[in-house]
Amino acid sequence: MKTTQPIYHLKRKAKALSRAEDIPLHQALDRIARDEGYGRWSLLAAKASETTPASELFAHLRPGDLLLVGARPGHGKTLMGLKLAVEAMKSGHPGVFFSLEYTRENVDDRFRAIGVDRSQFDHLFEFDGSDAISADHMTARLVSAPRGTLVVVDYLQLLDQKRENPELSAQVGILKVFARQRGIIMVFIAQIDRSFEMAQKPLPDIGDIRLPNPLDLQLFDKTCFLNNGKMVFGAAA
Structure with a gap:
């Protein structure tokens, strides 16, 4: 499954969400991951790491x-x-x-x-x-x-x-x-x-x-x- 945006863009979105809603970064990352069709950020990151340099x-x-x-x-x-x-x-x-x-x-x-x-x-x-x-x-x-x-x-x-x-x-x-x-x-x-x-x-x-x-x-x-x-x-x- 491909993400809708490059992973570095998704991380930026998570940081902005964390600041905007005053929630921990890991919670914001998990919310972004769910929007991308993954249960949590670690699953999205693991998938992305398959092609990481x-x-x-x-x-x-x-x-x-x-x-x-x-x-x-x-x-x-x-x-x-x-x-x-x-x-x-x-x-x-x-x-x-x-x-x-x-x-x-x-x-x-x-x-x-x-x-x-x-x-x-x-x-x-x-x-x-x-x-x-x-x-x-x-x-x-x-x-x-x-x-x-x-x-x-x-x-x-x-x-x-x-x-x-x-x-x-x-x-x-x-x-x-x-x-x-x-x-x-x-x-x-x-x-x-x-x-x-x-x-x-x-x-x-x-x-x-x-x-x-x-x-x-x-x-x-x-x-x-x-x-x-x-x-x-x-x-x-």
């Missing part, structure tokens, strides 16, 4: 890789990061989600949005929403992480928002060395500049990354860009 993208990642995932707000970049963590956990590897924006409750909502029962991964999934998130904080938390751990950083442009933190380029450099040494995959969620919306391009590219502070984008090994339900994956160089 997350598993295909994960297959291209190698221990030590730094992946940059970019999209404008509402186009699924954070969900893609979470889906990649789920793919890693399905393979028996830990998934760690660092966020300077989301709460644990927000992440639980996102698990429900992609039709995943987080409890099945309780022994593999870690969430860190500390205000102290930086390269030093993350390397300290990950010092015992086994090879193959997939780490999501949400999001790139917030890492140096505190003046006491090193500049962004230095932090990504530290994390690159750490990931290579430990065999960890690091997925950085990145904002896309608003100018992309005026460029009349189907998908953003590395030149559209919003950079309020200097950053050598060649530090990343691979990129993934999302827009209107489409995705492009490639090397960063």
